[in-house]
Amino acid sequence: MVAEYLSVLVFIFAGIGIVLFTFLLSKLIRPHNPYPKKNANYECAEEPVGSSWFKFNNRFYIFALIFVIFDVEAIFLFPWAVAFGELGLYALIEMIIFILILFFGLFYAWRKGALKWV
Amino acid sequence: MIAVGITVALKEILASFGLSGGLLSVVTYAILASATFGLLSVLALFLVWWERKIAGHMQQRFGPMRNGWHGWYQTLVDGLKLLQKEDVRVATRDKVVFFWAPVMCFIAAFAAYIVIPFGDGLIVADLNIGILYIMAITTFTVISLLMAGWGSNNKYALLGGMRSAAQVVSYEVPMVASILVVVLYAGSLSTVDIVNSQAGNFLNWNIFRVPYGPLAFLTYLVAAIAEANRTPFDLAEAEQELVAGFNIEYSGMKFAMFFLAEFINLFTVSAIAVILFFGGWHGFEFIPSFVWFFLKTFAVVFLLIMIRWTYPRMRVDQLMEFAWKFLVPLTFLNIIIAAIFKHFGWYWEL
Numbered sequence: 312m313v314a315e316y317l318s319v320l321v322f323i324f325a326g327i328g329i330v331l332f333t334f335l336l337s338k339l340i341r342p343h344n345p346y347p348k349k350n351a352n353y354e355c356a357e358e359p360v361g362s363s364w365f366k367f368n369n370r371f372y373i374f375a376l377i378f379v380i381f382d383v384e385a386i387f388l389f390p391w392a393v394a395f396g397e398l399g400l401y402a403l404i405e406m407i408i409f410i411l412i413l414f415f416g417l418f419y420a421w422r423k424g425a426l427k428w429v
Numbered sequence: 430m431i432a433v434g435i436t437v438a439l440k441e442i443l444a445s446f447g448l449s450g451g452l453l454s455v456v457t458y459a460i461l462a463s464a465t466f467g468l469l470s471v472l473a474l475f476l477v478w479w480e481r482k483i484a485g486h487m488q489q490r491f492g493p494m495r496n497g498w499h500g501w502y503q504t505l506v507d508g509l510k511l512l513q514k515e516d517v518r519v520a521t522r523d524k525v526v527f528f529w530a531p532v533m534c535f536i537a538a539f540a541a542y543i544v545i546p547f548g549d550g551l552i553v554a555d556l557n558i559g560i561l562y563i564m565a566i567t568t569f570t571v572i573s574l575l576m577a578g579w580g581s582n583n584k585y586a587l588l589g590g591m592r593s594a595a596q597v598v599s600y601e602v603p604m605v606a607s608i609l610v611v612v613l614y615a616g617s618l619s620t621v622d623i624v625n626s627q628a629g630n631f632l633n634w635n636i637f638r639v640p641y642g643p644l645a646f647l648t649y650l651v652a653a654i655a656e657a658n659r660t661p662f663d664l665a666e667a668e669q670e671l672v673a674g675f676n677i678e679y680s681g682m683k684f685a686m687f688f689l690a691e692f693i694n695l696f697t698v699s700a701i702a703v704i705l706f707f708g709g710w711h712g713f714e715f716i717p718s719f720v721w722f723f724l725k726t727f728a729v730v731f732l733l734i735m736i737r738w739t740y741p742r743m744r745v746d747q748l749m750e751f752a753w754k755f756l757v758p759l760t761f762l763n764i765i766i767a768a769i770f771k772h773f774g775w776y777w778e779l
Contacts, residue, residue: 315554317451318458318543319562322553325462326536330686337512337682350520352583353677362521363584371595374749378598381757385605388764389561392612395771403772410761417757426753427746 373425377417384413434550436461461553465542473692476730477504483731484738514681519581522678526580530573531679531686537569538693544620545700548710548719552621559620560608563701564601567656570694571597574675577687581678589674592664592745597656599752604652606760610645610767611635611705614776624709634708638777640770641763646706648760653698654733655752658691661740662748699729 352359391398391406420426440457448456478493478501485492493500518527544559546552556562571594578590612618614635615626627633636642655662671677676687703709703725712721743751770776 314454315556317454318461318554319540319556319566321455321458322462322465322540322543323536325459325466326539327532329463329466329539330532330535333512333686334682337514337516341513341681342515344515345518347520349517352519352521352581353672354584355672359583363582363587364579371591374595374599377753378602381602382605385602385609388605388609389612389618392609393616393618395613395768396616400772403768406768407765410765414758414761417753421754426750 377420377425380416381413384409434552434555436553458553465553466539469539469542469693469696470689472696473689474504474508476692476695477507477688479730480734480737483734487735487738508685511681511685516681516683517678519583519678521582523580523582526576527678528580530576530580531683531690533576534570534573534690535686535693537567537573538690538697540566541697545697546620546624546704546709546722548717548722551710551719555619555621558618560612560618560623560701560705563620563697564605564608567694567697568597568601570690577675577679581675583678585671585673586675586677589664589671589677593658593675596662596664596748596752597658599749600652600655600662600756603648603752603756603760604656606757606764607645607649607652608705609764610639610642613764613767613771614639620704620709624704624711627708628711631708632777634706636706640767640776642706644763645760645767646702648756648763649702649705650732651756653702654736655748657694657698657733659695659733660737661743663742664745664748695730695733696726699726699733702729 352363387409388406391402395402436457439460440453443453443456481503482492482499491499493503496503496506541563543553544556544562546555574593574597575590578586578588578593581587611623615623617623617626627635627638632638636646639645676684679687700722703722707725707729709725710718710722712718712724
């Protein structure tokens with residue numbers, strides 16, 4: 312089984328190799344003629360105002376937090392779903408309670424207005 | 430029926446040349462990786478042409494017509510053109526992040542094909558966490574879009590990258606929840622096991638067998654369209670407001686890599702839909718298994734293309750509210766219902 316996971320590593324490095332090879336191939340035949348106007352940021356032909364590396368709206372941060380909660384839950388749910396056939400009624404009730412607690416959390420976030428996009 | 434998988438057969442051939450141990454595995458997987466890349470390139474070329482043709486005919490025009498019969502090698506010519514294009518690099522970019530974003534985007538789409546079975550035995554490696562692995566590796570696309578958005582130092586690109594990050598992580602949750610319903614009935618995460626649990630009659634396909642299977646399929650499809658960044662959920666590259674979103678500053682081969690990854694992702698989500706809900710490579714025995722797989726997958730791709738050219742784009746706040754206030758509760762309720770049905774045995778096993 313461990314040998315099969317080697318395929319993941321090989322595919323990742325093969326992927327990097329293939330992409331870098333096409334970049335190299337393109338570098339050999341493409342023209343190269345940069346000048347400051349061409350290399351300026353594209354903002355619909357306007358002069359760019361300032362850098363775009365600034366602090367961003369923290370709406371994304373709240374969504375990311377809720378996502379982390381649900382994703383950790385998914386890690387718990389996957390083994391449960393695989394082994395459900397053997398676990399029986401106890402696992403069923405346990406998981407229903409677990410999902411209901413999560414729902415409670417989701418509705419709390421909903422009531423607090425965390426799910427609203429401003 | 431092929432008794433042994435393609436990987437085992439290839440390993441035996443290579444072993445007869447005197448290779449052994451770890452090197453044998455590496456060489457086998459490297460050959461399979463090249464073969465997969467070849468297949469995916471041809472598929473992407475075809476899918477781009479097909480999408481343009483369908484879009485054309487849906488809008489009462491012809492689409493590409495000039496190159497060959499109904500423009501069949503149009504995308505090949507487009508690819509050659511992109512290869513010769515100058516690589517315009519923004520002067521204020523973040524050099525490392527800007528360079529590696531398209532590489533990462535491509536790898537995230539490419540590495541998923543380790544566990545996708547194209548037919549009976551036509552799989553690179555049957556990992557025992559198959560479907561979880563696909564979910565994990567395709568999510569790296571988000572990081573590449575964020576890298577592209579940040580590295581370009583462009584406001585449109587940054588907005589596109591941020592939007593797609595929020596969107597993809599939100600739709601990840603209903604997608605995982607829809608897949609869990611199928612895993613519950615298959616009792617395994619391996620893609621081969623999931624497909625084999627649907628063998629026999631077509632009534633054994635998960636879409637018919639699982640209670641509320643069509644509902645699970647629909648929620649999966651919606652989440653998959655959002656994950657693949659396609660209209661009506663293509664806010665990351667909304668042309669009219671963000672001009673092109675995260676890939677605005679990219680040109681030449683770097684842009685081509687984003688483009689290629691997008692169409693590989695389109696095929697990936699359709700293939701997963703077929704594996705999970707439509708019985709994978711199973712069909713009537715007298716037609717080879719990979720033909721069935723491609724037929725079913727192209728049917729789902731056709732559906733996704735039709736959806737893309739039928740519906741207008743959603744608004745960003747509606748998009749997020751739809752995910753969290755409708756899809757998430759719905760899919761988790763579906764898991765509870767599916768678990769109850771499974772526990773009391775209210776489903777058929779042909």
